[in-house]
Amino acid sequence: MSRIYKYDDSERYIPIDLGELVTGAQIPFEIFTHDGTIYKSLLDKGSTYSYYAQRMIEDQALSKFYIRQGSALNFDEYMHNAAKLKKMLLEPDFFNSRYKAFRDKWFIVDKQVLDSGIPFTLPLGGLRFPLFGEIPFSVDSNDAYRNLLDLNSDIAVREQDVDSYYLYLDKILDAEGIEDPLLKLRCRREKLKVWCYRLLEEARNNSITQDTLFKLYKHINIVMNLIANDFGYAGKFLFFDVSDFFLYIHSTNVCLMSLMYGHASNMEEAELLNLGISAMLHDVGRVDIDDDAGENSYNEMEREIFKSHVIKGKELLDPQRDVPKAAKIVALTHHEREDGSGYMAGLTGDRISKFSKIVALADTFESSRVTDFKHTFKKRTQIIGEMVHQEHIFEPDMLKTFIGFIAKLTI
Ligand SMILES: [Fe+2]
Ligand SMILES: [Fe+2]
Structure with a gap:
């Protein structure tokens, strides 16, 4: 005040x-x-x-x-x-159902890419705690764009407009007059996010296609090269937007962070690709889990339901022939911890795959960034401090590598 x-x-x-x-x-x-x-x-x-x-x-x-x-x-x-x-405000259930209904029909976009100078004419929706709904204008002028930013809300396009949004991203990347490297980085991340969204949708319908997997490989590869060319700069990828509530945003961030870890530890290209796809799919078992269930839920049954996402993930991926085995293992074991305190099997040290340990580090960092869905952010230094404090649950050398590069990234 x-x-x-x-x-x-x-x-x-x-x-x-x-x-x-x-x-x-x-x-x-x-x-x-x-x-x-x-x-x-x-x-x-x-x-x-x-x-x-x-x-x-x-x-x-x-x-x-x-x-x-x-x-x-x-x-x-x-x-x-x-x-x-x-x-x-009087009825939390009403609020939750509205929130979920919004999520099912809209795709959250990075609103900074709407300010590219290229007119953006798709209908937009807004999600600002606690108001949801369509925003009645399109971004065809600087004034309209400023109004949009001023609304201080998450901005989304309708599910059926995701393809058109993707074409808009391509237009920015292809435009000759646009040099802004940060804008292009944002577009690359958005494209990866769209493919993640499609992949998770296919997983939910038990029909992961080779084509979508192939596209995801292609875009992971592009991002890998950006990271290799300018590691510090590509680190900005991680600080564009965060959400645990929107699985495609969470998974994209965990994927980017895992790739950075892979790069920082001199991983080979083929291995990096597999790591990227494994990280993208790590929480695939959450596609059908109700959001009232969460790892920190006060209700034990809800906590158990949440934990079951690792089993569901493996079950969803197992019949998918084109999904690499490493990804199936990560989906099942990314909540196992070095000292045996994780779930579901309580595996220790050597019995946990390297990819699962990398994804566990990235996932822990990413999940700690948002403390609730009202967008309260924790500082990076605070999260690093918390992770150092829990060093027994991570492999010490890997934790060191992880914290080493996260701390160095420029925001
Ligand atoms: Fe998970
Ligand atoms: Fe996760």
Whole structure:
């Protein structure tokens, strides 16, 4: 909650009624008051309109409240959803079902790639805790793009538009005038993510095709070369976006991190390819597991259901002839730990495959980055500290290699 005094006469302010706000929800706009002379900031954008905030305002006996004119779009959208928002805050089940419904119909994109200068005309959806739904504009101007960023939400395209999004990524990569290497890196990562999404869909339907596997190999290879050419720079791959809730984002990040580990430990190209595909598929057993179940769930039955994803993963991959054996082993054993404290078999040291140990390191790091699905991020140094603290569960030399390169990456 900030109390910075503002003297900005160039901006226009619009009066609002605080009584209309939803208690307990985040506000996607800054709120001001006016003391007869100047506008003062009362509540920051993104802060929660809590009971505490209400009391603080009452205590000051304030009566006039405003938002900046530039926030009108956010305010309108917020008001449009206010009734739904109240319902969600009162009924967590309603909220969860909305969240899952959104995930099933939309594909999260890296919104930074939408700012390529090439018009983007696909319908977009937004996912901002706790609001979901279609955003009513397309990105065909700089202003529209800025509005999009200002919405402070995850941006998604509809499931049926993923192919068109892929073509858009190709357009950026092929465009002659676009030199921005970071944008191109983002596009490469997005393409890998799309193939991961397709592969996991096929796995869910028990029909992994040779074609999709082949494409994934091809894109893993491209990414491998980018890593080999400029390791420090390609490290930025890891810091674009994170989510444990969207399996294709999680799996893509674990794949990228595993490839970097492979590169840092001088692995051969053919081995790297196999490692990449194994990392991509490590959590394939989670495609059918309900999200209420999680490793840290308070409910023991849910924890056990979550753990079963390693068995489900192996069962899903076993009949797939084109999937390498190494990937089937990783799907089954990536939660085994050096000291035998992992699951499902409690294997120790030498009985765990090298790929499973690499994926375990990458997976532990990646899963620690997001502490909840409201996008709370942990610092890299904090995660490294936690992993060093648990050194008995990883092979010491491998942990050293892993932390060594993660710490060196430029963000
Ligand atoms: Fe897992
Ligand atoms: Fe995982």
